[in-house]
Amino acid sequence: MSLLEALRDSKQKRLDELFTFLRFPSVSAQSKHAADIRKCADWLRGRLSGMGLKCQIMETAGHPVVYAEKIVDLNKPTVLIYGHYDVQPPEPFELWRSGPFSPTLENGSIVARGSTDDKGQIYAHIAAVETHLTTTGTLPLNVKLMIEGEEEISSANLPGFIEKHRDLLKADIVVVSDGSQYAPGQPSVTHGLRGLVFIEIKVTGPNRDVHSGSFGGIINNPLNALCKIVAGLKDADNRVTVEGFYNDVLPTTDFEKRMWAKLPTDDRKFAGELGVPELVGESGFSTLERIWRRPTLDLNGITGGYQGEGAKTIIPSWATCKITMRLVPNQYPKKIMKAASAKIEALSPKGVTVEVFEHDGVPAVETPTDGPWLEAAGRALKTGFGVDPVFMKEGGSIPVVQVFKEKLGLDTLLIGFGQKDDGAHSPNERFRCEDFENGCRTATALLSELGAVKR
Amino acid sequence: MSLLEALRDSKQKRLDELFTFLRFPSVSAQSKHAADIRKCADWLRGRLSGMGLKCQIMETAGHPVVYAEKIVDLNKPTVLIYGHYDVQPPEPFELWRSGPFSPTLENGSIVARGSTDDKGQIYAHIAAVETHLTTTGTLPLNVKLMIEGEEEISSANLPGFIEKHRDLLKADIVVVSDGSQYAPGQPSVTHGLRGLVFIEIKVTGPNRDVHSGSFGGIINNPLNALCKIVAGLKDADNRVTVEGFYNDVLPTTDFEKRMWAKLPTDDRKFAGELGVPELVGESGFSTLERIWRRPTLDLNGITGGYQGEGAKTIIPSWATCKITMRLVPNQYPKKIMKAASAKIEALSPKGVTVEVFEHDGVPAVETPTDGPWLEAAGRALKTGFGVDPVFMKEGGSIPVVQVFKEKLGLDTLLIGFGQKDDGAHSPNERFRCEDFENGCRTATALLSELGAVKR
Numbered sequence: 001m002s003l004l005e006a007l008r009d010s011k012q013k014r015l016d017e018l019f020t021f022l023r024f025p026s027v028s029a030q031s032k033h034a035a036d037i038r039k040c041a042d043w044l045r046g047r048l049s050g051m052g053l054k055c056q057i058m059e060t061a062g063h064p065v066v067y068a069e070k071i072v073d074l075n076k077p078t079v080l081i082y083g084h085y086d087v088q089p090p091e092p093f094e095l096w097r098s099g100p101f102s103p104t105l106e107n108g109s110i111v112a113r114g115s116t117d118d119k120g121q122i123y124a125h126i127a128a129v130e131t132h133l134t135t136t137g138t139l140p141l142n143v144k145l146m147i148e149g150e151e152e153i154s155s156a157n158l159p160g161f162i163e164k165h166r167d168l169l170k171a172d173i174v175v176v177s178d179g180s181q182y183a184p185g186q187p188s189v190t191h192g193l194r195g196l197v198f199i200e201i202k203v204t205g206p207n208r209d210v211h212s213g214s215f216g217g218i219i220n221n222p223l224n225a226l227c228k229i230v231a232g233l234k235d236a237d238n239r240v241t242v243e244g245f246y247n248d249v250l251p252t253t254d255f256e257k258r259m260w261a262k263l264p265t266d267d268r269k270f271a272g273e274l275g276v277p278e279l280v281g282e283s284g285f286s287t288l289e290r291i292w293r294r295p296t297l298d299l300n301g302i303t304g305g306y307q308g309e310g311a312k313t314i315i316p317s318w319a320t321c322k323i324t325m326r327l328v329p330n331q332y333p334k335k336i337m338k339a340a341s342a343k344i345e346a347l348s349p350k351g352v353t354v355e356v357f358e359h360d361g362v363p364a365v366e367t368p369t370d371g372p373w374l375e376a377a378g379r380a381l382k383t384g385f386g387v388d389p390v391f392m393k394e395g396g397s398i399p400v401v402q403v404f405k406e407k408l409g410l411d412t413l414l415i416g417f418g419q420k421d422d423g424a425h426s427p428n429e430r431f432r433c434e435d436f437e438n439g440c441r442t443a444t445a446l447l448s449e450l451g452a453v454k455r
Numbered sequence: 456m457s458l459l460e461a462l463r464d465s466k467q468k469r470l471d472e473l474f475t476f477l478r479f480p481s482v483s484a485q486s487k488h489a490a491d492i493r494k495c496a497d498w499l500r501g502r503l504s505g506m507g508l509k510c511q512i513m514e515t516a517g518h519p520v521v522y523a524e525k526i527v528d529l530n531k532p533t534v535l536i537y538g539h540y541d542v543q544p545p546e547p548f549e550l551w552r553s554g555p556f557s558p559t560l561e562n563g564s565i566v567a568r569g570s571t572d573d574k575g576q577i578y579a580h581i582a583a584v585e586t587h588l589t590t591t592g593t594l595p596l597n598v599k600l601m602i603e604g605e606e607e608i609s610s611a612n613l614p615g616f617i618e619k620h621r622d623l624l625k626a627d628i629v630v631v632s633d634g635s636q637y638a639p640g641q642p643s644v645t646h647g648l649r650g651l652v653f654i655e656i657k658v659t660g661p662n663r664d665v666h667s668g669s670f671g672g673i674i675n676n677p678l679n680a681l682c683k684i685v686a687g688l689k690d691a692d693n694r695v696t697v698e699g700f701y702n703d704v705l706p707t708t709d710f711e712k713r714m715w716a717k718l719p720t721d722d723r724k725f726a727g728e729l730g731v732p733e734l735v736g737e738s739g740f741s742t743l744e745r746i747w748r749r750p751t752l753d754l755n756g757i758t759g760g761y762q763g764e765g766a767k768t769i770i771p772s773w774a775t776c777k778i779t780m781r782l783v784p785n786q787y788p789k790k791i792m793k794a795a796s797a798k799i800e801a802l803s804p805k806g807v808t809v810e811v812f813e814h815d816g817v818p819a820v821e822t823p824t825d826g827p828w829l830e831a832a833g834r835a836l837k838t839g840f841g842v843d844p845v846f847m848k849e850g851g852s853i854p855v856v857q858v859f860k861e862k863l864g865l866d867t868l869l870i871g872f873g874q875k876d877d878g879a880h881s882p883n884e885r886f887r888c889e890d891f892e893n894g895c896r897t898a899t900a901l902l903s904e905l906g907a908v909k910r
Contacts (some may be wrong), residue, residue, distance in 0.1 A: 021611055029764060029766070029767065030763060030764060030765075031764070038823050051509070055584050088761055088767060089767055090847055091761070091763065095663070153766065154766065167532060171599065175570040180669070188793050194668060196668070196768070198766045198768075205731055206587045206729040206731055207729065207730030208730075208731055208881070210729065211647060211850075211851055212751075212753045212755060212779050212781070212851075213648075213651070213781055213849070213850040213851025213852055214746070214780050214849070214850050214851050214875070215729070215746070215747055215850070216746070216751040216753045216779075216850060217736050217737065217745035217751040217781070217850065218725075218734045218735070218736045218742055218746055219726075219729060219731050219734060219735060219736075219755055220731070220735040221753045223685075223753075223754035223755075223757050223776070224685060224689065224752075224753065224754050226682070226687075226688075226757075227681070227682040227683075227685035227686045227754070227757070228682075228685075228686045230678075230679060230682035230683075230686075230857045231679075231682045231683045231685075231686035231687070232686070234679065234683075242698065254875075270673075271674075274662060274665065274670070274674060275661055275662030275663075276661055276662075276674050276675070276806055276807065277805065277806055277807070277808065278659055278805060278806050279674060279806065280674060280675040280804070280805055281672050281674075282672065287673055290672035290673045291669070291670070291671070291672050291673055296667075296670055296671040296672040298667045298671045298676045298678075298770055299676055299678035299679050299682070299759075299760065299771075300667060300678075300760050300761050300766065300767055300768060300769050300770070300771070301549045301678070301759065301760030301761035301762055301767065301771065302678050302682070302757055302759050302760060302774065303757065303758055303759075303762045303770075304754075304756065305754065305755050305756030305777070306755050306756035306759060306777060307756050307758045309608075311609075311653045311755065311779065311814065312755055312756070312777075312813070313651070313653075313755060313778065313779050313851075314755050314756075315753055315755075316754075316755070316756065316866065319757065321678070322760070322761060322766060322767075323720075324667050324671075324766065324768050326667070326668055326671050328673070345708065349735070350732065350733060350735055351731055351733050351735030352731065352732070353732065358527070359766065360766075394668070394669070395666075395668040395669050395670070395671060395672065396666055396667075396668025396669055396768075409508040412768030423663060424666055424669075425664060425665070425666045425767065425768065425769050426663045426664045426665060426666075426769070427663060427664070428663075430567070
């Protein structure tokens with residue numbers, strides 16, 4: 001039986017198992033789900049051990065890493081496959097058609113939190129390894145799987161983990177499937193990711209919520225103050241006003257210009273799919289440049305004062321917001337973080353106390369656009385999807401890719417099996433069954449292709 | 456025996472009865488206390504009937520009104536005394552030194568939910584009526600008492616009630632004791648209240664929360680957009696930018712200037728009590744003018760996106776905020792509401808949808824600063840507190856005062872017996888025993904003084 005035939009036969013079993021995987025509410029950001037995270041890791045370990053891999057749950061200061069390997073021949077190449085078993089918070093619950101952790105099939109898609117990000121995609125690689133093992137009794141190369149539990153909370157403990165286990169993680173190439181294709185039916189290799197800086201602002205006014213009649217007019221309202229600060233972070237051309245924000249930004253390269261010219265874009269259709277009146281961005285740049293080549297600043301959440309029904313006539317004691325900035329190559333997270341804090345301080349009005357909490361930052365990364373590993377990936381994607389892949393970048397961040405380069409000296413093949421409109425991080429997140437099948441086929445072919453690369 | 460001697464003799468009895476009144480957890484906002492509200496109203500009816508007043512519990516669509524009257528002589532004036540027997544929710548319980556509904560004496564104060572707001576104050580008027588009846592067998596004028604059960608939930612049913620019972624409520628003057636003196640030992644007559652306009656803004660962006668990496672840079676973020684709009688509603692001098700906002704505002708009158716010059720203010724001490732670094736307000740106006748004479752615009756609440764712990768890297772689908780504007784005499788709620796909506800529309804950036812929800816508005820009210828009723832109140836306050844009252848205004852709104860004017864054509868005497876730091880709406884709410892006694896004396900003298908007014 002061929003590998004592809006074996007995959008066809010295991011279709012229902014693979015789907016059932018992915019559903020089991022998706023039922024764990026492994027929300028890394030919420031401490032109430034710590035036990036669920038652990039249960040999910042245990043399940044993965046059982047699954048990978050059962051396939052014949054040497055597998056262990058490895059502790060970190062936070063949620064554990066599930067690590068598995070099968071060394072078949074030290075003369076053969078070694079691939080390190082990375083993924084994550086943690087998921088984004090599911091809120092707001094009321095917008096889910098079914099429960100976020102009750103996976104369902106809907107119009108040819110698997111709908112559940114984590115379906116595309118990243119349980120469905122890492123599961124395609126697990127299925128690929130199993131398909132080789134059950135069909136041929138062995139693997140075409142040495143395989144190491146590192147599946148972490150903190151990707152959605154910035155992988156704070158992973159760099160230390162990788163540093164500590166450099167020998168264990170030795171490999172020739174890393175594979176990550178935690179993103180999207182360019183479009184349905186158009187597989188792609190992603191050759192770069194934006195970086196990320198996450199900060200929070202807290203504005204404090206009176207020591208308690210006070211009556212907006214008795215005190216309105218004589219104290220600065222922390223909510224109004226926070227809005228003033230946030231509004232001051234961008235100008236009328238949608239450029240970020242943080243001092244030096246664009247200083248280190250490099251122009252679009254010739255290779256990028258050439259590759260991206262091949263990619264169809266339709267702003268009007270894109271706006272329609274998002275349900276916005278029109279696309280809006282930094283003046284002077286194309287849509288692809290705005291997502292892939294330009295840094296951004298966005299609020300992710302804001303809160304303060306009375307949130308319930310009707311009126312409560314108060315000046316609230318405090319207000320907070322969460323801000324992420326996306327970075328591009330050659331920008332430095334710490335530098336941007338410091339500049340942003342300084343700008344926020346400069347924008348802070350009197351009569352309130354403003355605190356900036358500087359959280360994590362990761363730089364943007366660039367990955368190879370040629371070489372034998374990349375060619376192997378190209379052939380595997382063609383086998384899996386039936387079409388040659390295109391080159392694209394990704395506006396999101398996968399912090400670990402930079403760590404692989406720095407700590408292990410390894411390049412990463414970024415081959416996402418999802419779609420941009422899968423709703424990663426949104427209610428009713430989905431993973432198209434077709435993409436899951438093509439992803440499993442690609443991952444299976446990829447092991448063969450990588451195993452044949454001459455080092 | 457004189458009235459004041461009778462009051463001295465009844466001191467313990469009055470205190471015991473107020474404690475009984477305070478033990479009813481008559482929390483109008485919480486449906487679990489509906490039966491307690493009813494029991495409290497029943498107790499009041501028994502109390503007022505027992506004194507010899509014609510008293511009934513009158514139904515509304517919500518909690519009932521307790522109405523009592525004694526008509527002694529149709530040639531004499533009639534006073535309508537307004538108060539409320541409902542109280543604010545007591546939460547957070549853990550901050551109360553004793554239970555909120557277990558009144559105690561502490562450092563010369565009565566500590567309990569409702570002690571100053573408004574049971575202690577309305578009870579002073581009840582005690583005054585009883586003192587006259589037990590001492591002289593009659594009253595110096597006709598008295599009508601309207602004690603409602605929904606003040607803490609915006610008195611939604613009261614305007615309809617007053618409209619419906621216009622004949623029953625006919626009077627010459629209204630008396631309301633539901634506020635504060637200017638300072639301890641400094642009684643005051645409040646001669647005006649600010650009005651109020653309440654609106655909400657909703658900004659909608661993408662049709663779902665989307666990934667801030669994949670979409671950051673090409674769509675307008677509803678949170679950033681809302682902050683931009685809100686920031687645009689005030690300028691650097693803390694002036695509201697709504698077109699024509701100040702057009703109808705009248706300058707501080709000579710009477711006010713003269714009266715307020717007598718009132719000590721200490722901005723630094725005030726800021727310290729509120730826990731803010733400094734007071735901040737509209738350029739060119741004093742603290743008292745900013746609260747009593749100038750209109751304001753304040754956010755009461757804002758929400759949008761991820762509110763939980765840690766990061767969630769999304770561009771949220773929507774954001775909302777609640778805004779109240781405090782109005783001063785000669786400003787018209789509908790006109791201000793319209794102008795604010797127009798300004799918000801003008802400030803709305805492209806790429807998002809902005810909706811303004813225009814809710815309630817009440818105009819500012821002014822009450823007499825001279826005339827026989829006011830002079831009567833001044834003499835009563837002097838009898839009660841031993842000091843001549845000062846004139847002040849109040850930055851908050853008591854909507855029913857406007858209703859009395861509109862529906863019954865009546866002016867209101869606003870004479871608060873409490874203190875600004877009594878903690879109305881806060882844990883350990885208190886009413887100073889001294890203020891209770893002086894309040895009972897004032898209320899008793901007020902009936903005599905008002906009864907002597909020549910209409």
